[in-house]
Amino acid sequence: MSEILVIDIGTTKIALALARIVGGRLEIGFIRSYPSAGLKKGKIVDMEAMISSIKRALQDIQSNMGLKVRKAYVCASGSDTRGMYSDAAIKVKKREITEQDVDLAIEAATAMKIPSDVQAVHILPVEFIVDGVNGIKDPVGMKALRLEAKVYIITASSSHIQNLVTCCNKAGIDVEEIVLQNIASSEAILTEHDREVGTLVVDIGGGSTDIAIFYDGYLRHIATYGIGGNHITNDLAIGLKIPFKEAERIKTQFGVAIPDISFGSLKFNGNQHEIEIVGLDKQTIKIPFNVIKEIVYARCEEILEIIKKEVDLISEDISISSAVFTGGTALMQGFVSLAEGFLSMPVRVGKPDAGIIAMANELGLNENPAGYEELEEIYNPQFSSTIGTIIYAIRTGTLNESSTGIEKVFDKIATWFERKIKKIT
Ligand SMILES: Nc1ncnc2c1ncn2[C@@H]1O[C@H](COP(=O)(O)OP(=O)(O)OP(=O)(O)O)[C@@H](O)[C@H]1O
Ligand SMILES: [Mg+2]
Known part of the structure; x- marks a missing residue:
């Protein structure tokens, strides 16, 4: 157990x-x-x-x-999350590769100089190269002269x-x-299929946007930004002069990420074009739905622009077939559609x-x-x-x-x- x-x-x-x-x-x-x-x-x-x-x-x-x-x-x-590749080879001397050899090769690939202000958090094997043949996922049991390990080292602020x-x-x-x-x-x-065909993963929580890109079965890129759903809530709180808690309610109940969505097409809460909000002075005020929509859209657009820039950094031999968004902010109405338009790829909620x-x-x-x-x-x-x-x-x-x-x-x-x-x- x-x-x-x-x-x-x-x-x-x-x-x-x-x-x-x-x-x-x-x-x-x-x-x-x-x-x-x-x-x-x-x-x-x-x-x-x-x-x-x-x-x-x-x-x-x-x-x-x-x-x-x-x-x-x-x-x-x-x-300050970053990923980098590293590789190293060990001699096997024409016998079967053992698990110990694999560990040694990974260890050798990991022995690289890392700046003192960051530390390695994850070391992920990318592939093994056995006597020049690359793309091997599990070399144990293969007869070889030379075993090379390629790893992806993820570092973050120490x-x-x-x-x-x-x-x-x-x-x-x-x-x-x-x-x-x-x-x-x-x-x-x-799924394993997602990792093979190339998938962008984005977790947008309250305070951070965590990005990972997989292709050919392996993690290829990683990045983290200090932006998330709290920024949208803050924008509403400041823009509408309402408490953060009320802004959070308005965001989750009425927030939509698509600018051209009409109020009538929303599934929730009737057909008013104005929304009742409790202001800082505890007085109820009415705010046009369009104002809320614009504030939410502006921040969602900014988050998606950051993601798009990160995707554009990826080398051309990595192809991305689709994106999966997760974290609480992925629940925002219309976010998936907006992301599809921005990234020009199918997007789903994970x-x-x-x-x-x-x-x-x-x-x-x-x-x-x-x-x-x-x-x-x-x-x-x-x-x-x-x-x-x-x-x-x-x-x-x-x-x-x-x-x-x-x-x-x-x-x-x-x-x-x-x-x-x-x-x-
Ligand atoms: N239906 C919804 N529409 C829009 N935003 C939502 C919805 N439900 C939750 N959220 C937002 O999701 C965020 C919280 O998500 P999550 O729980 O993934 O974050 P977290 O793990 O606490 O933060 P992080 O990972 O960023 O440090 C909050 O900003 C919340 O307002
Ligand atoms: Mg989280």
Whole structure:
């Protein structure tokens, strides 16, 4: 049996998820979100506030599930995130390549000089080249003279990563691994086919936009920007002179990303062309729908321009067939259509059920992955990075009973899990 706790630290929410593999089945036993504090535009601005919000979330899991957690996989946005290729070769001397050789080759490829203000967060094998033949995904067992490994190294600001770890430590958690949001969300929403044919992944949360581009089966590009849904809310708050909370309500209820959408075509809330809003002085005011639409559109356009510029940087031998948008801002009405126009490619909203099913099929877990439908979070793009971190932990094979540090209190919650298991089988 293996179990895992994920702490997904976002700008607007901290999400906790608890999963385990038992008898070849993946069970997500707990997933819940809590208010987050201390992050702005994906960067840590108040460590004490962040520590308190992590502690509050952990207390909840402790009182609700009777779990005392000591270790967790922590998902967060990186700061100054960059990816770079590196390669190195080792001699194999005409015998079969072993797993140890593969490790050595990857290690050699990783031994590169990294600027002191950043640190490597992920090292992903891209391909192996065996005696000059490239494009090999698994060289173990092949007879060869020379094994070359090509890796993609993802770096992020060291101080940002270290501050994240410090906040978790001070909240009483040892960090098993930091998983960048770009990587985690991709795990949750992409199929193997998406990775092969070329797909752009964009997670737009409250404070950050995390981009990843896959082609030919591998991650090819990564970038993070400190812009997200909070900017849209702020624009509404400032533009309409209303409290942030009211602006958030207006955005999620009436915000549309397409400028030429008519009010009558909206599915919600009747046909008024003016919307009632509570201002800073607590007085109700009426604002024309067009004003809201223009404010929202301007910021969505800016976010999409940033994404487009990043896509334009990609070398010509990487082709992108479609884009998948996830994170809470992907829920904005009309955002997908606007993105399709901007990027000139098909766009869909990515939800984490896709990744769970893909992984379950790939690893032979769960005879009936569709049994997850009880957990509504797996259909919610806001939880892509949370669930993606579970998938990442399973895929990278680092999950094991002793490593997670969760005290053995699963028996206490067996009944609760059994309900989920029944659904899964
Ligand atoms: N229906 C909706 N329409 C528009 N925006 C929405 C909707 N639902 C949620 N959002 C926005 O999604 C954002 C939160 O998304 P998410 O939970 O993915 O962010 P986060 O993980 O906390 O932040 P980040 O990953 O950027 O640090 C908020 O700005 C929220 O207003
Ligand atoms: Mg997020």
